Amino acid sequence: MSHPDAVIEVADVEHTYKGNTKALAGVDLTIGRGEFVAIIGKNGSGKTTLAKHFNGLLRPTNSGGAVRLHTGDGRTIDTRGSRLHHLAATVGYVFQNPDRQIFHDTCREELQFGPRNLGADPAALVHQVSETLELVGLEGRAEVNPIHLSRGERQRLAIASTLVMGCDVVVVDEPTTGQDRAESRKILDSLAHHHAQGRTVVIISHDMALVAEYATRVIAMRQGHVLADGTPAEVFSQREVLQETNIRPPQAAVLAAEIGLPGALTVDQAVRSMRDALLPAGSRTTVSQIGEVE
Numbered sequence: 001m002s003h004p005d006a007v008i009e010v011a012d013v014e015h016t017y018k019g020n021t022k023a024l025a026g027v028d029l030t031i032g033r034g035e036f037v038a039i040i041g042k043n044g045s046g047k048t049t050l051a052k053h054f055n056g057l058l059r060p061t062n063s064g065g066a067v068r069l070h071t072g073d074g075r076t077i078d079t080r081g082s083r084l085h086h087l088a089a090t091v092g093y094v095f096q097n098p099d100r101q102i103f104h105d106t107c108r109e110e111l112q113f114g115p116r117n118l119g120a121d122p123a124a125l126v127h128q129v130s131e132t133l134e135l136v137g138l139e140g141r142a143e144v145n146p147i148h149l150s151r152g153e154r155q156r157l158a159i160a161s162t163l164v165m166g167c168d169v170v171v172v173d174e175p176t177t178g179q180d181r182a183e184s185r186k187i188l189d190s191l192a193h194h195h196a197q198g199r200t201v202v203i204i205s206h207d208m209a210l211v212a213e214y215a216t217r218v219i220a221m222r223q224g225h226v227l228a229d230g231t232p233a234e235v236f237s238q239r240e241v242l243q244e245t246n247i248r249p250p251q252a253a254v255l256a257a258e259i260g261l262p263g264a265l266t267v268d269q270a271v272r273s274m275r276d277a278l279l280p281a282g283s284r285t286t287v288s289q290i291g292e293v294e
């Protein structure tokens with residue numbers, strides 16, 4: 001894919017952990033401003049290791065590897081030579097376990113912490129905090145202690161505390177793992193809303209139905225390499241390639257392809273293709289009349 005407006009550039013990156021596990025074996029990719037990227041692949045394929053390179057939590061272990069960030073104001077930052085807090089202002093990272101990053105006694109304090117550290121005016125933060133809590137569906141919870149939130153709500157709080165920083169890019173490691181359908185949707189809807197405001201979103205996910213629905217680009221990893229990279233339609237149509245990494249395309253896509261209607265990735269799209277193929281115009285029920293089928 002070509003990216004005239006690159007925000008993250010990963011060039012020949014290898015990462016070998018102490019103990020000699022080569023988690024990344026030479027990765028090249030560019031993430032463009034405004035993309036919604038999903039990184040997929042089985043456990044141990046290097047997804048988290050790659051994502052942690054995006055904001056300098058990890059650095060390439062080979063001398064030729066480099067990760068460069070292109071900021072909104074036209075600067076290029078090499079993660080190797082930069083302090084973490086400078087990088088974190090451009091790329092926010094939400095850990096897989098939200099409890100790793102929740103430390104305060106109220107949701108409000110949790111959200112204020114990062115911007116205050118960057119010198120934000122506390123008066124200006126009041127509005128920003130309420131707006132961000134609303135964005136993640138935690139409106140009215142500003143004074144609640146995070147220990148009283150559900151796991152999914154804490155995940156959304158951790159996301160909010162990153163979003164409130166106003167980073168160009170937000171990277172979220174497995175935001176929906178262990179969450180039920182409704183909670184997963186709330187989480188991804190928050191990220192989609194942030195994306196719609198022109199930001200770049202990167203998620204790691206095992207939920208192919210949600211990936212197909214929300215992502216504009218899919219990067220499939222296997223054994224420290226990029227196995228496939230393209231739009232969801234491009235990547236999920238490479239079924240033999242995906243089999244190598246035990247990824248099954250979304251069930252709706254498999255079903256639609258099996259009955260001769262390729263191209264549909266989500267339940268809504270599959271229903272629409274089937275309806276168009278089977279029913280005469282005029283007798284068609286709309287997807288919203290049927291409701292969500294999952």
Ligand SMILES: Nc1ncnc2c1ncn2[C@@H]1O[C@H](COP(=O)(O)OP(=O)(O)O)[C@@H](O)[C@H]1O
Nearest residue numbers: 017018021023042043044045046047048049050
């Ligand atoms: N801190 C670490 N120390 C040593 N090995 C690690 C560490 N973190 C991950 N690994 C190894 O690196 C490989 C890639 O891991 P990871 O990036 O976490 O994969 P994924 O996120 O796709 O599950 C695995 O073999 C894993 O065991």
Ligand SMILES: [Mg+2]
Nearest residue numbers: 047048049173
């Ligand atoms: Mg991981």
